[in-house]
Amino acid sequence: MALGVGEHMLDSSRADILEAAAHCFMERGYSATSIDDVARRLGATKGRIYHHYSSKSDLFADVFRFGMEMNYKAIEPLRHSREKAVERWRKMAFVHVVQMITKRQFQRVVWEGVEMHLRGATTPEQRTVFADLIGSRARYSDVFRDLLAEARDDGDMAFGNLGITNQLVFITLNSPIFWYSPRAGETEGYIREIARQIVSFAMHGLGMKEGNP
Amino acid sequence: MALGVGEHMLDSSRADILEAAAHCFMERGYSATSIDDVARRLGATKGRIYHHYSSKSDLFADVFRFGMEMNYKAIEPLRHSREKAVERWRKMAFVHVVQMITKRQFQRVVWEGVEMHLRGATTPEQRTVFADLIGSRARYSDVFRDLLAEARDDGDMAFGNLGITNQLVFITLNSPIFWYSPRAGETEGYIREIARQIVSFAMHGLGMKEGNP
DNA sequence: GTCTATATGGTGATAGAC
């Protein structure tokens, strides 16, 4: 029940599988992860997984989907506030980074899913499953990109090529999925402090003054 | 012979294998790449590969090694110049980014090698092979980090935590391995312009004024 | 719903011809 999302809840059996799968995919990557690995982490056998998912790529896609749902949910309250674009961007960037840190397993899967798509490494059948996920992810990225454009028009940001800049910013915001490692006694305040430094770095790169969310 | 490195040249047979392997590992990742894939790309069979390398991880390690050798070679002339740290950092960052773009296959393998190490996904025997490679990569990163510290002492940069900042900067500089895609009629000037924008973004993030290498 | 087989295919690695 900890994994409630949007208007519906996931039954706990499925939530357990998602959590275990996300963790395994994060640790070993899609290809090196076997269904047996996920089952072992669940303390079960693969029969249980195949009862809920028809294939490994189906399972992977559902983890991907759930990761994106969490992201949209996190920024939703901030998207349509009446503040200036630069301020909306700053707050959204902050909660995005916190997501990257606290939901690391799922965000790594999202990243690898995008990677697989960009490399064209997916099989034809996988493309159908992936299509709307990749679209969802692209639209999510566009939300941030459009705010950058708006903030530049407002004169609150200064940068060169919009597409490249958004790539640089996004990879900066996503980077903790690669280098952050949780430590004992990790507090919410500690995580927020890390996130603050990352957003600050990105904002400077965007030609802005300092700011504390 | 195009792959000459350091004081020695690689025999062309081995250079061909390295190039093909790098390309396959870039496209599919380590685990999803089979020796047959590499052989197919060579227009050969795996007998040829196993004559030069005793295992898949050995081959991967050699691609990793070669990628790092290229990196060290690229920054070597700049490391010990007598300019200020901030200026040395800027020039080294620039050639590093150009490497990321122009030697993308090898740099992706370096990235995945580091990833595999961080995830602890390597088998005990692989750790021995990887150990010095990871060390080499860590020292390479430290070269940049130490310059950041020096530049901050000089009063030429302003940032918070050194370790986090170096991670953010490094991931920014490395990012084209993920999003850059070569296009027809790609000129050296075009690549340098992209690199210039990336370094500029990073430098702003480091609390510096604009600069054109 | 979850388990225990088991069918099936692919992959790393080796042996031996040329």
Place this chain on the structure above:
DNA sequence: GTCTATCACCATATAGAC
């Protein structure tokens, strides 16, 4: 030095008991 078998193993996915 490269090729053509071939082996042994592991992983996806299924079938059917409980």
